[in-house]
Amino acid sequence: MDKISKRTFLKGAPVLGITAGGPILAGAATHSENPLSKQETLLDPHYYSESGWQFGSQAIHHGEQEGYQVTPISQDKCAPGYQRPGNLKNPTVAALLRKVMELEGTQAAVGGPCGMGIIAQTYMALLRPGDRVVAHRCNYDWVMTLLREYLPSWGIEVQFLDFNQPERLEESLRKRSAKLVHWEPYVNPSMEVLDTQRLVEIAKAFGALSLVDNTWLTPYLLQPAALGADLVMHSVTKYMGGHGNAMGGVVSGRRDLISTIDRSQNWLGGLLRPMDAFMVTQGVKTLPLRMTQHSKTAQVVAEYLADHPAVKRVRYGGLPSWNALGQQASPRGFGGMLGIEWKQDRVHQSLGNHVRLILNATSLGDPCSRIMARQEETDRGIPARYTRVSIGLEEADDLMADFKQAIEKC
Ligand SMILES: Cc1ncc(COP(=O)(O)O)c(C=O)c1O
Structure with a gap:
């Protein structure tokens, strides 16, 4: 492929023909043919996709709607090819999600109205009464409230451990399985620096999903999916948008899990809005x-x-x-x-x-x-x-x- 056709390819076809359960078809299609699925590429912390472009170039060019260098703001809730009730298949939102997927090296993504919105939706979509969650002892304040108060009131057990000692997680999962393990690699507000690679390995070894909140480091400094994390979330309100002028949340990762979260938005509501997505997309270019x-x-x-x-x-x-x-x-x-x-x-x-x-x-x-x-x-x-x-x-x-x-x- 020459440079121009590669670029066209990476931008993805217009997001047409979306099928139920296939949340971000254009981006997902890109990734299905993308060498990112190869382990050796995933393990390279400075990975770049098949365009040969590095992170900074991808941040600028990847994911924009075909034919545009700046994907326009579409407020059309039924844009051609994007219809599905309660969905996020809006061209402006799709442009941001494709960028996040490319930069995080993930297969699919879904957006929410803010970081807490997408975390809460992720929990509601994936967890059921009787499930168990294990989390680091410290996370963003409102995540702590969600974990301490709300999840237990929904019949979900939450255990807090000190992940500075990953062996504590190992011991806990060995004794009793968990559905999901949650942590921030650089912890808000304690500034603890956790060993994300080790924690991902442990969660995987015991069949638990890993949900990594990468808001603080961003994929420019850490790519949890390249270390094997199943889900990577962001409050894009923060560094991804970077200008304090828009709110949003994005979770990206395994296609099957993202499909479940995407589907749950049909009844939970709480979508990433085109105007916010547009503002965040401009910020991502200078990440x-x-x-x-x-x-x-x-x-x-x-x-x-x-x-x-x-x-x-x-x-x-x-x-x-x-x-x-x-x-x-x-x-x-x-x-x-x-x-x-x-x-x-x-x-x-x-x-x-x-x-x-x-x-x-x-x-x-x-x-x-x-x-x-x-x-x-x-x-x-x-x-x-x-x-x-x-x-x-x-x-x-x-x-x-x-x-x-x-x-x-x-
Ligand atoms: C690490 C982290 N995760 C999630 C959030 C929640 O994001 P939002 O304010 O967009 O709901 C924050 C907010 O500060 C945060 O610092």
Whole structure:
């Protein structure tokens, strides 16, 4: 194939002729003929598909609707070839899902209205009363609520373990099987760095599905599916979209599982909207550049803070003092999330009143840096006097100066 016809091929045919149970036909068709299914390609952390293009080029070109460099926003709920009640076969949404599949190296994808939306739908679609879920002791706050309160109330048993010791998962699954194992490779908000490869292997060995929340690292820094994960989810509200201007969630992975989730949307509702998908798609095109810059700036700020006399310890994946084993170490970096353990209560309590450039606010993964003071939660590995930081895309010098002046005022 010459370069042009390859490109046409990779963009996928217009998403026509979708059959029930085949959620993302154009993307899926691409993948059925794509060497990604070959193990050796999957195991290459810097995989690129048969176009020979690398990640950054795929992020820009892959998945756009045939004939377009920017897939238009289609608000048509019955676009030709996309009809099916309650579905997400909208051309604009399909463009984003195809990009996510290509970058994650997955077979199929389905979108939801936000990260929590797609996680909840995934659980509702795949789990039944009597099933068992095993999860790391710490995840995003509302995932914890879903796991702690809602799943048990639906008759689903949830066990929390410390996945820093993968052998704990092995022991648990050996004693009793589980339907699904859930974790974040770089944990919100504790900044623990888990051994995703090992955890995937254990889940697989005992017949459990692995659901990996890759919101924080993105496929640019880690591709869980290449390590064997069955499902990879994203709050695309965060780094994938990257501009804090759209909300969405995407889960991608095994075609059979995605079909089940896709089908459940017909009665659960909760779809990824075309306008949000369009905004996120534009963000994905610059994902490699943004993740590189988030990682560089966070590394500089983490090193600065680690030496600051007010600081007890900085938790950042790129610091050997925190990530001694170099877990998940991508040569491309660790993204923008770090945590600060303070020596004194007063800095922890009042830093937010004194920052000027940095926002004292929740959310993460966009150009604005933010801090959020956390309460101690020993069962989740969240220490006392702890602040979660999302390093944005401002200049590192300005961020360090802001931390310095704010700490001095505390
Ligand atoms: C790791 C992780 N997963 C899921 C979510 C939920 O995403 P959303 O806010 O889009 O519902 C978040 C939100 O911060 C998150 O950090």
